Amino acid sequence: MTPPGDGAVELHSLAKRYGAVAAVDGLSLSAARGAVTALLGPNGAGKTTTIEICEGFRRADAGTVRVLGLDPATDGRALRPRVGVMPQSGGVPGTARAGEFLRLVASFHTAPLDASALLERLGLTGHARTPFRRMSGGQQQRLSLAVAVVGRPELVFLDEPTTGLDPQARHATWDLIGELRAAGVSVVLTTHNMEEAERLADHIVIVDGGRVVAEGAPEELTGAERQLRFRARPGLGLEELLAALPAGSAAKESPAGHYLIEADVRPELLATVTAWCASHGVLTEDLRIERRTLEDVFLELTGRELRS
Numbered sequence: 001m002t003p004p005g006d007g008a009v010e011l012h013s014l015a016k017r018y019g020a021v022a023a024v025d026g027l028s029l030s031a032a033r034g035a036v037t038a039l040l041g042p043n044g045a046g047k048t049t050t051i052e053i054c055e056g057f058r059r060a061d062a063g064t065v066r067v068l069g070l071d072p073a074t075d076g077r078a079l080r081p082r083v084g085v086m087p088q089s090g091g092v093p094g095t096a097r098a099g100e101f102l103r104l105v106a107s108f109h110t111a112p113l114d115a116s117a118l119l120e121r122l123g124l125t126g127h128a129r130t131p132f133r134r135m136s137g138g139q140q141q142r143l144s145l146a147v148a149v150v151g152r153p154e155l156v157f158l159d160e161p162t163t164g165l166d167p168q169a170r171h172a173t174w175d176l177i178g179e180l181r182a183a184g185v186s187v188v189l190t191t192h193n194m195e196e197a198e199r200l201a202d203h204i205v206i207v208d209g210g211r212v213v214a215e216g217a218p219e220e221l222t223g224a225e226r227q228l229r230f231r232a233r234p235g236l237g238l239e240e241l242l243a244a245l246p247a248g249s250a251a252k253e254s255p256a257g258h259y260l261i262e263a264d265v266r267p268e269l270l271a272t273v274t275a276w277c278a279s280h281g282v283l284t285e286d287l288r289i290e291r292r293t294l295e296d297v298f299l300e301l302t303g304r305e306l307r308s
């Protein structure tokens with residue numbers, strides 16, 4: 001176990017404004033060493049700004065930042081060989097050829113991974129001679145990932161590593177991140193993909209309005225509660241159904257014909273619901289018992305309004 005305060009990343013009361021916008025507003029978090037920490041949050045929540053402060057690309061207005069125990073604002077030289085960075089876009093000069101550039105980056109490190117093997121691994125061997133700006137968005141992203149990890153960093157920051165990737169490349173990226181973790185590398189990533197966060201992360205931090213609104217292991221966030229879902233003809237009398245369920249239960253229809261029962265899901269509850277449906281001549285479809293998803297939790301915490 002990492003003692004408290006000795007995480008790969010330790011942020012305390014971090015703040016960063018852009019004019020009138022408080023992009024980061026008193027954010028504190030700890031990303032454990034050797035673990036995958038995922039930052040989730042709506043557009044504009046402050047994730048990229050936070051990560052860029054950790055990478056030393058931006059300066060915080062207030063608060064403390066420790067990355068591998070060092071301050072990225074002043075200890076950039078010491079951190080650079082130890083930290084890999086995959087920015088949200090770019091990071092590679094447009095005219096650089098993929099293979100040459102990856103070999104060049106590898107040459108800056110004392111014990112790099114084999115660049116050709118890494119290109120092969122990420123399906124880029126056929127594009128080794130292609131200039132970065134002529135690669136597709138997904139290929140560019142894979143090269144950025146390769147650049148971030150080729151130096152065998154102790155810590156990697158991955159800003160939306162799989163956005164826009166096809167399913168094959170997404171799985172290849174997930175496998176690579178899993179291997180980094182198995183090798184003891186600390187990973188801090190941002191994502192809008194809830195499945196990705198649940199699959200990969202040991203610890204999830206949900207950010208909104210520049211501060212942390214919830215954090216925990218995926219199963220801590222989604223909780224132990226179960227819910228019952230089914231489809232049936234629209235417009236069932238939910239008030240009457242609710243009256244038959246234990247106190248504290250909730251039922252809603254959204255969208256039409258899709259029902260959700262939030263309650264203490266026990267065999268008796270299932271029997272009550274199906275008996276009620278039977279007595280009303282209602283045939284349920286897709287009846288299933290499931291946990292709340294991370295997306296349910298995320299929307300509960302951050303609301304459903306679109307962010308500008």
Ligand SMILES: Nc1ncnc2c1ncn2[C@@H]1O[C@H](COP(=O)(O)OP(=O)(O)OP(=O)(O)O)[C@@H](O)[C@H]1O
Binds near residue numbers: 023
């Ligand atoms: N260079 C900048 N100048 C002015 N405002 C900025 C700048 N960079 C970010 N912002 C603003 O700061 C806020 C936080 O942006 P940030 O990119 O950190 O959010 P994010 O959580 O990474 O969003 P996304 O999910 O869309 O990538 C937003 O309101 C954004 O418009």
